Amino acid sequence: GENVEQHPSTLSVQEGDSAVIKCTYSDSASNYFPWYKQELGKRPQLIIDIRSNVGEKKDQRIAVTLNKTAKHFSLHITETQPEDSAVYFCASKGAGSYQLTFGKGTKLSVIP
């Protein structure tokens, strides 16, 4: 089955700096890659996603890039703010499946 690796497990940045979280996946047929933000005790919230036919997608301060050849995708957050502090999960969906396979998460701390 699909395997998703996520790095780093923890990340601390100064407010205003950029943060980058990286994920790799194993199934070359995977076609959908969402990112979720989960605050302590809250539900995972979909913040951005990308399809396999697109290399990059941006939404205000967040962007996701996908390298299908390397089976690698990344989340970029610019101009970080304290409210960006949370656990971020990457996930992938295989072409022939419905469910998402998640990475283990990255705890992002933005220091004011």
Add this chain to the structure above:
Amino acid sequence: GAGVSQSPRYKVAKRGQDVALRCDPISGHVSLFWYQQALGQGPEFLTYFQNEAQLDKSGLPSDRFFAERPEGSVSTLKIQRTQQEDSAVYLCASSLRLAGSYEQYFGPGTRLTVT
């Protein structure tokens, strides 16, 4: 509109008890998923429904776990004879599942603690 809701939010069960967890998906969402999230980990897939049909239950960890969605809307995840290793947050997600629509929206989860 209203998001995915789950009840109860917290459940404490003694080992060996049966529990039932409820999920109310977003109205009109065809697909419904259950995930299990252990402390400090990402959600792990349990089972998937399209309308009332359970199309995939490959993630259910044992035959003590059972899920149903009899009318294609509300779903219940039942765990029989709970064990300590069942302690986790159980998340429900729903998706419109139109062609090309893959977005899954999660409920707040039920935190199950087995003592």
